[in-house]
Amino acid sequence: MIELVSSDRCIKCDACVEACPDNVFDASPGEVPIIARVEDCQTCFLCELYCPTDALYVSPFRQERERVDEAALIARGLLGSYRRALGWRGIKAAGTERDLSHRLPEADGTPLEQ
């Protein structure tokens, strides 16, 4: 579930409020969005994907809360890691050219094309 909205990084654009399919956040004028209904978070990581400043962290745990430390998450390279893994450029969807899933059946033993 969503565990962190970094007030250092957040630019109050409310992109996460819009992206969330489960209405977990409450927007607050001029303020950092509030995690209002954490129990409704289905741990889909979409908010992280749409955050332009890598200010969010979704814990992999769906049921239990996880106490997180922002400095430790940054040190582990976890803030924004999903966006980087997908190859998004900023908040623009990108990276599908890296997806070679369709070649997996033939890939065993042979190196994938770059």
Next chain:
Amino acid sequence: MSRALGTYGLTGDGLLMAAEAGAGLSGMEFSGQYGVSHVDATVTKNLIYDWATFSDESGRELDGGDVFEIVARNLPLGPVYAIIDKASPAIQEGLRRGQPNIFLPLDRLGIDPFRQRFPVALRYEGTVRGVGGVAVDRNCAASVPGLFAAGDAASRESVVGAVSGGGGPNSTWAIASGVWAGEAASNYAARNRARGGARPAARADCANQQANGDPGADACAAAIKEVQSELFPLERNFSRDEMTMRGSLSRLDSAWQAFETAGTSSRKGESPHKARETAAMLATARWIYASALERRETRGIHRRRDHPGRDSAPPARLRVRGVERIVVEQAQ
């Protein structure tokens, strides 16, 4: 709402709306669909398990049947573990590059799935990766004039038959059916322009929360729990039999009645959309078992313990309709 991704958004609201208007649903029995995920996580992408070895607590290797059957057979006996040890480095790289969200929860949990075994769970995926939905024709038109359905609200029986369309087929279907349904709906609207304005619904077999008021958050929570306890257990829904399904259906019918008459709660209006989602989940669960009872064979993701083989008669499709009273018949 099984902790599998998608099961919080797709609660069957579209199906309920269509059924209230009198439309038939198809493929509802092909819904014994569960996804594999880490026990703490929600991502149920099953691709990596093509290269997995499963084991029990003692490390004994588990096999026999497909991935889902192996896990479903052994989970009731104790924890089941997976390790993706059959993937070559090229496959590993391909999976990492092509399917980053598979690794998102595992990386954050500090698990290297190619080298470490990790405990897995089966999460029920209902009609998200199951087949059922509003029965539609080639133009995505439902059996009620002027009603069109697309994506996961529409039945995918014509696309994938009796098996899950999770992944590619469902994604492509969402895009294609959206285009077709949109085009057909606008043509229909243009043809009927002369009639204009509001038209009375042909029928209004509505879930009557409007009449009774919002049942409130507590009634919703109780009803959702009821649906979960009838749909999640592997021995009820992964593999099915007549007796068990009859029991589930009768309890779900009672839960439906109770929810319908829950009346005005003191917390009225708190979350009307949740009341509607809850009614939709109750209705969907009842359509699933009503249809599954009528298909007396095992086919795809409809597994019957009491009918383990395929029916030798030519394959037939089932239509289910009705909200208060549910009727299942063979499609023409």
